[in-house]
Amino acid sequence: MIIAVDGPAAAGKGTLARALAAHFGFAYLDTGALYRGVAHAVLKSGASASDEAAALLAAETLNPDQIDPKAIRTPEVSEAASLVAAMPPVRAAILAFQRRFASHPPGDQSGTILDGRDIGTVVCPEADVKLYVTASPEVRAHRRWLELKGSGSGPSEAQVLEDVQARDVRDTDRKTSPMRPAADAHLLDTSDLSIEAAFDVAVALIETSRG
Ligand code: DC
Numbered sequence: 001m002i003i004a005v006d007g008p009a010a011a012g013k014g015t016l017a018r019a020l021a022a023h024f025g026f027a028y029l030d031t032g033a034l035y036r037g038v039a040h041a042v043l044k045s046g047a048s049a050s051d052e053a054a055a056l057l058a059a060e061t062l063n064p065d066q067i068d069p070k071a072i073r074t075p076e077v078s079e080a081a082s083l084v085a086a087m088p089p090v091r092a093a094i095l096a097f098q099r100r101f102a103s104h105p106p107g108d109q110s111g112t113i114l115d116g117r118d119i120g121t122v123v124c125p126e127a128d129v130k131l132y133v134t135a136s137p138e139v140r141a142h143r144r145w146l147e148l149k150g151s152g153s154g155p156s157e158a159q160v161l162e163d164v165q166a167r168d169v170r171d172t173d174r175k176t177s178p179m180r181p182a183a184d185a186h187l188l189d190t191s192d193l194s195i196e197a198a199f200d201v202a203v204a205l206i207e208t209s210r211g
Contacts, residue, residue, distance in 0.1 A: 001026070001111035002102050002126070003206060004119035007133035008168050008179060009078075010140035010147075012190045012198065016133055017115040019199050024113075024206065027105030031116035031123070032081070034094050036072035037062050039080035049080035052087050059084070059093035075148075075155060075163065082167045085117075086174040098123045117171055120182035129209045131202055132181035135191040137164050 003026065005017040014030060021028035038058045039049055047054035071077070084090050098114060102124050105112045114123060120130035135143075141161035148155060155163075171179040181187060186205055188198045 001128045001206075001210065002124050003111065003113040004124050004127035004130040004182070004185075005113060005115040005133060006117055006119050006121075006131070006179070006181065006185065008117075008135075008140065008171065009164055010144040011133045011135045012143070012195050013115050013131075013133040015195050016131070016188075016198055016202060017113045019195075020202055020206065021113045023199075023203060024111055025109060026111035026113050027101070027107060027109045029098065029101050029112065029114045031094070031098055031114055031119065033067055033069070033072060034062065034064060034097065035081045035085040035090075036077050037064065037067035038090060038094070039084050040068070040072050040077050042084065043076065043080055049083045052089065055084040055087055056089045056093065059090045062094075062097075064097065073151070078163070078167065082170045086170060086176070088176040091176050095123060102127075117179040118177035120185050121180065122177045125182070129202075129206050130182050130185040131188055131205070132185040133188045133190060133198065135189060137161060137168065139191045140164050 003020065005013045007013045018028055038055060041058035042049055042051065042054050045054060102112050102114055120127055138161065141157060141164045144164060145157040145160040188201060190198050
């Protein structure tokens with residue numbers, strides 16, 4: 001069984017997808033971490049995040065097991081990730097890994113959950129259940145700001161909102177695999193819905209689909 005969880009930054013899709021994977025015993029892949037891993041490698045090599053050749057090389061040589069979970073969460077890497085994610089050759093290099101993961105999950109679990117921007121539309125259009133998790137930019141910026149504050153970085157909430165909006169525009173307007181809900185996705189707006197309530201809705205949808 002394949003579950004696609006898409007949506008914009010800081011909408012709660014990672015938290016939701018992880019909780020669903022734990023609940024059902026499914027394998028979980030955070031596909032944003034792959035783009036972040038590419039971006040981090042490019043910046044570490046000293047190249048610019050807009051250098052397509054450097055980004056492609058980083059994508060082709062990416063070892064997902066060696067992505068540093070902390071180093072990829074900085075505002076610089078977030079910004080760079082949205083640049084490399086707009087490059088078609090980078091997306092093509094990452095696509096194969098995602099599809100392999102979806103069809104052959106490590107550990108032979110009976111299902112996989114992938115979260116990202118284009119899982120339901122491009123990576124796994126055949127997914128059994130598609131969720132599109134969203135929330136207003138203000139709510140998302142507030143959550144991301146709290147997260148950053150907790151980890152010791154100090155951008156203002158207004159700055160975080162600006163970053164969230166800029167990334168939304170880039171993720172939505174790019175030509176290759178723009179962020180959008182699949183026609184058959186279930187929309188979950190977490191602006192007013194708690195993650196717990198969204199989790200209950202998602203569990204019910206997956207259980208119905210499993211039969
Ligand atoms: O979900 P995230 O913030 O970790 O994603 C990092 C960047 O990668 C973000 O700009 C969107 C992009 N991304 C993408 O284009 N496609 C995906 N499937 C996942 C993430």
